[in-house]
Amino acid sequence: MYRVNEIFYTLQGEGRHTGRAAVFVRFSGCNLRCPFCDTDFSHYQPMTADEIIEAISQWRSCGFVVLTGGEPSLQVDDALIEKLHQAGFYVAIETNGTHTLPVSIDWITWSPKDQFADHVPAPQLNKINEVKVVFDGLHDPERYASEAKDAYLCLQPCDTGDNTRNQQLTEQCVTYIQQHPHWHLSLQTHKLINIP
Template identity: 40%
Template sequence: MLPLAEIFYSLQGEGLRTGQATVFVRVAGCSLACSFCDTDFRVRREITMDEVVNEVRGYGSSWVCLTGGEPTLYNEVGTLCDRLHDAGLRLQVETNGMFPRPGWRLDHITVSPKETEGGTLDPWYLEHATEFKYVIDDRSDLRRALANPTAGTPGGPLLYLQPNALNPDAVRLCVGAVQEHPDRLRLSLQTHKLLQIP
């Protein structure tokens, strides 16, 4: 049984895959308690692997996003990755980057490091992430993003800045940083919130 918060169908609202139809499997539980977190990841469903695969396939999208909470907390999610891949689906994981999962079959890895909230980025992700997304509230957050040694470099993972929605100054800071580092940084907005969809 997997501890899930929810399964839902929407559009990916952040990062490289923005705008693509995606089935989201939100895993319950997280290793952190971020002050800015806007996600309810309490356990609302205990569900078998077969039930997850059947429900996800029923939506008809080829993309599945494993999100949380923190999906890499659970070894069982690796088994779910195998089952979903065997069903012909493509997988994205959204993680805080604390727990490496080299054996998981993933097509897209989005890492949102949370050093200010007590998280420690595992070095494995520096070489294996598709993209890094840093939530930016102030200049210290921006410095942390720019200190990532591989993200936003030629051949490295993409580097996105996402302004903290609760701070209007963060938008200006992010836009200015992207303009200052046009070949390294990209801006990521939570477009699903702008569209008022899940």
């Protein structure tokens, strides 16, 4: 059984696949506690892999599923990935990278959180397609680029909940990218256009 926080169909709002129609399967629970996290970890519905497939089958035509959390690597396994592939989905995952993943996942977005949480283990990923760093203006993201060679590099301004501070961080993020043009700006476009 998997602890599923919610399942919904929307557009990917962040990173390399921004704007792409996607089914999101959000898993409950995380091994870290970041101050900006927007997931209610206490709420979940136990589901089997077959129940997850049944729940997302109405959106099969989009062909793209994003496993997120919380921290999905605490639950996602080979059996689930195989069933998602059999159902015709390209499988992406958003992870803090602290646990190993099934090798058959198609797209891995590593979002390191060691700047926000204590005692974060070293990355346990064999493959990284994308690095998405939450930019807080205090930590240099460049060290993550060296840990993920050939990955697509994204900087995303931290949503602090304060509009003035958010604007400052976005401006700092833009300046950083201008100085380090191998990074790309990732905005939380789903929040800008008010979709899930």
